[in-house]
Amino acid sequence: MATSTETFEFNAYRVELNKEKLTKDLDDVEMNNLVDHLISKGILYREFEKPGEKFKKKVIDIILRKIKEDDRGEKTKTYVVLQEFLQKNDRTKHISVYLEKSPGIDPVIANCFTAAKKISLDGDLLQKILVTISGNWKGVLEALDIKDQDYDKNLAFKMWFNSKGYKDGELLTLLKALYHSKDCSVDWKLMESHLIKHLR
Numbered sequence: 001m002a003t004s005t006e007t008f009e010f011n012a013y014r015v016e017l018n019k020e021k022l023t024k025d026l027d028d029v030e031m032n033n034l035v036d037h038l039i040s041k042g043i044l045y046r047e048f049e050k051p052g053e054k055f056k057k058k059v060i061d062i063i064l065r066k067i068k069e070d071d072r073g074e075k076t077k078t079y080v081v082l083q084e085f086l087q088k089n090d091r092t093k094h095i096s097v098y099l100e101k102s103p104g105i106d107p108v109i110a111n112c113f114t115a116a117k118k119i120s121l122d123g124d125l126l127q128k129i130l131v132t133i134s135g136n137w138k139g140v141l142e143a144l145d146i147k148d149q150d151y152d153k154n155l156a157f158k159m160w161f162n163s164k165g166y167k168d169g170e171l172l173t174l175l176k177a178l179y180h181s182k183d184c185s186v187d188w189k190l191m192e193s194h195l196i197k198h199l200r
Contacts (some may be wrong), residue, residue: 009105
């Protein structure tokens with residue numbers, strides 16, 4: 001499996017797209033077996049209540065959260081363990097197939113990442129990017145190794161830009177930090193528009 005750095009493929013997006021199908025296609029017995037498998041691999045650490053629709057949704061939400069954590073660290077452990085389980089059973093192999101055939105990232109976000117590889121960030125573009133960001137952006141700065149955040153958003157990100165954001169490749173680093181943020185919201189369509197205009 002290619003790394004996310006090379007292809008911008010993130011396994012959590014595959015699972016997110018297919019949450020309802022996973023809940024429907026994994027019956028109670030298979031879900032119990034999956035939980036046991038994940039516990040044996042050290043991904044889950046406790047027993048759950050009796051099977052049912054809420055039980056299945058809860059387990060899939062936990063799996064999704066674990067895969068998102070892996071994606072942030074560019075790891076694949078949870079997704080690989082899930083796929084191993086699905087591929088071993090003839091009744092669940094089709095689930096493995098449709099997960100793998102699903103896109104690993106929203107195409108709009110993929111376009112942003114691809115454009116960012118060709119752009120050196122400047123102050124004007126940074127201001128346009130900041131307009132697309134809402135919510136708790138301080139966690140993004142932590143991911144970018146900016147510790148002093150006692151400023152407003154513009155000044156805080158300007159500190160990052162002045163220290164290293166102007167360097168080649170750092171715009172992509174910023175976008176990946178935004179993508180993996182738990183609490184920060186991004187208008188990716190607007191982001192895509194700004195980046196494409198900048199390339200022209």
